[in-house]
Amino acid sequence: MSTILEIRDLKKSYDGGFEALKGVNLSIEEGEIIALLGPNGAGKTTLISAICGIITPTSGSVTVGGHDIRTDFRTTRTMIGLVPQEVSLEPFERVISTVRFSRGLFGKRGNDALIESILKRLSLWDKRNAQIKELSGGMKRRVLIAKALAHEPRVLFLDEPTAGVDVELRKDMWDIVADLKADGVTIILTTHYIEEAEAIADRIGVIAKGEILLVEDKHALMQRMGKKELEVQLNAPLDALPDSLKSDAVRLGPDGSSLIYTYDTRAERTGITKLLSDVAAEGLVLRDVVTRQSSLEDIFVTLVKEDAA
Amino acid sequence: MNWTAIKSIYVFEMTRFFRTFLQSLISPVLSTSLYFVVFGAAIGSRINEVEGVSYAAFIVPGLIMLSVMTQGISNGSFGIYFPKFIGTIYELLSAPVNFLEIVLGYVGAAATKAMFIGTIILITAFFFVDITILHPAAMVLFLVLTCVSFSLFGFIIGIWAKNFEQLQLVPLLIVTPLVFLGGSFYSISMLPPVWQAISMFNPVVYLISGFRWAFFGIADVPIGVSLLAIAGFTGLCLLVIGWIFRTGWRIRE
Numbered sequence A: 001m002s003t004i005l006e007i008r009d010l011k012k013s014y015d016g017g018f019e020a021l022k023g024v025n026l027s028i029e030e031g032e033i034i035a036l037l038g039p040n041g042a043g044k045t046t047l048i049s050a051i052c053g054i055i056t057p058t059s060g061s062v063t064v065g066g067h068d069i070r071t072d073f074r075t076t077r078t079m080i081g082l083v084p085q086e087v088s089l090e091p092f093e094r095v096i097s098t099v100r101f102s103r104g105l106f107g108k109r110g111n112d113a114l115i116e117s118i119l120k121r122l123s124l125w126d127k128r129n130a131q132i133k134e135l136s137g138g139m140k141r142r143v144l145i146a147k148a149l150a151h152e153p154r155v156l157f158l159d160e161p162t163a164g165v166d167v168e169l170r171k172d173m174w175d176i177v178a179d180l181k182a183d184g185v186t187i188i189l190t191t192h193y194i195e196e197a198e199a200i201a202d203r204i205g206v207i208a209k210g211e212i213l214l215v216e217d218k219h220a221l222m223q224r225m226g227k228k229e230l231e232v233q234l235n236a237p238l239d240a241l242p243d244s245l246k247s248d249a250v251r252l253g254p255d256g257s258s259l260i261y262t263y264d265t266r267a268e269r270t271g272i273t274k275l276l277s278d279v280a281a282e283g284l285v286l287r288d289v290v291t292r293q294s295s296l297e298d299i300f301v302t303l304v305k306e307d308a309a
Numbered sequence B: 001m002n003w004t005a006i007k008s009i010y011v012f013e014m015t016r017f018f019r020t021f022l023q024s025l026i027s028p029v030l031s032t033s034l035y036f037v038v039f040g041a042a043i044g045s046r047i048n049e050v051e052g053v054s055y056a057a058f059i060v061p062g063l064i065m066l067s068v069m070t071q072g073i074s075n076g077s078f079g080i081y082f083p084k085f086i087g088t089i090y091e092l093l094s095a096p097v098n099f100l101e102i103v104l105g106y107v108g109a110a111a112t113k114a115m116f117i118g119t120i121i122l123i124t125a126f127f128f129v130d131i132t133i134l135h136p137a138a139m140v141l142f143l144v145l146t147c148v149s150f151s152l153f154g155f156i157i158g159i160w161a162k163n164f165e166q167l168q169l170v171p172l173l174i175v176t177p178l179v180f181l182g183g184s185f186y187s188i189s190m191l192p193p194v195w196q197a198i199s200m201f202n203p204v205v206y207l208i209s210g211f212r213w214a215f216f217g218i219a220d221v222p223i224g225v226s227l228l229a230i231a232g233f234t235g236l237c238l239l240v241i242g243w244i245f246r247t248g249w250r251i252r253e
């Protein structure tokens, strides 16, 4: 797989000096689905807007397929499709003409067969001659997706595509995303639903206050979730992990005042006895021992909280 | 150049125009007819001739200019303000088009609409008065340049405006008075000397004078000066648009 989107040290300060992006670095592989999670105001929409050309970044660089978004904007924008967070459509337009318009705007010749297949896939074919104002909220959101797909983008940004969408439609949306992935489209989506990220993403990124806090393979993250954590709180903080305790499963907690041991509850041996005897052998004094089951939601909340502190 | 995109914007805007075709036409045709009745018939029966042209015919170029200028401004400003207002501008900004292409699409459509309405008014006028056009090529040139420059001007207003009040402000407070005082309904030479001097500061005077010259061969100012004025105004609008293009003022800030 090759990198299709490379974001380097991207910063954005809005008028008035508010820094919405504080140097974002992110590489996205061709064909993957990455979900960006983050609280309100984290900078998700700002990041997407900067990549798509809606706002001008203050500094930093973005390349799409190796092309710079500023010097080679025609190439990069032709490759990108954007479904914005806000539903903005012209109320009196007809569904099919607004989708055709999008294709033309991106410089592509008319292709009615393609537009028909997009509308059918999004269950909008029956509504093709309806005016936008006659559609329900979920249908409007699908019109936005149809517009974004009309020029056959290779990279698709979905900014909260399932906000305000019912359960059934959300599942539909997930299927559509899976179809697109099968066609080789790279998808970057933002969401507030953690189970959505779990359901469709290959990788998960967490963003808060304009910074990327974590980007990790979903399965690695899930594995961490399927496991339990044992936190051994120490009387005196450590600078580094003692050699005898070094293993993949053990890491130093924040401030070095605890050891965090990850283990699989379903395994025959959890390794807890060995860990505790190793700790004793190192001469470390325990203050308390806590166990917990981590979920993606926990990881998310902890990360964001740590960042706020 | 992304010609497909320009064409898409142009066609999209024209479709909007034709969708409300009747509304778009009824109002200018009706108001022009009213002008003919009020000014042409009522006042014209007292003035009867201005510089050898019947008064009813004399006001035709001014009436056309009046409509074309206000239509150019309102179409040009609304065309770009509307996407800004409802948020669909995201699509223009994320599309592989530069600002020049956006301007060509929107201003081209706005100018076409203004041309359309100007032509309709001219046709309406033929029903009321006998008109002969002495310099048809110059007439068309003036008409086109006025449509284009005022649509450009409208486009700038549409980019600048942050709300509907501002969108209406410039046309209402500046353009309408200038147009009415620009000699649509009278010859500048009919004014007292002081007002003649003041009128020379009104750019619209030069446009109406030039346009009227194309019809009847009579003018308040030399035709060359009129041409210079319209070219200068177009150039000024282009400069401002070029600056907006480079800075992203009120669009990508």
Ligand SMILES: Nc1ncnc2c1ncn2[C@@H]1O[C@H](COP(=O)(O)OP(=O)(O)OP(=O)(O)O)[C@@H](O)[C@H]1O
Pocket: A014, A015, A018, A020, A038, A039, A040, A041, A042, A043, A044, A045, A046, A047, A085
């Ligand atoms: N045009 C603007 N001018 C000034 N500040 C802005 C502007 N747009 C966004 N911001 C600020 O930038 C920060 C990031 O906003 P952004 O819309 O990117 O957040 P988000 O992660 O998309 O949030 P949400 O989940 O609510 O959509 C917020 O603090 C917001 O107030």
Ligand SMILES: [Mg+2]
Pocket: A044, A045, A046, A085, A159
């Ligand atoms: Mg957002």
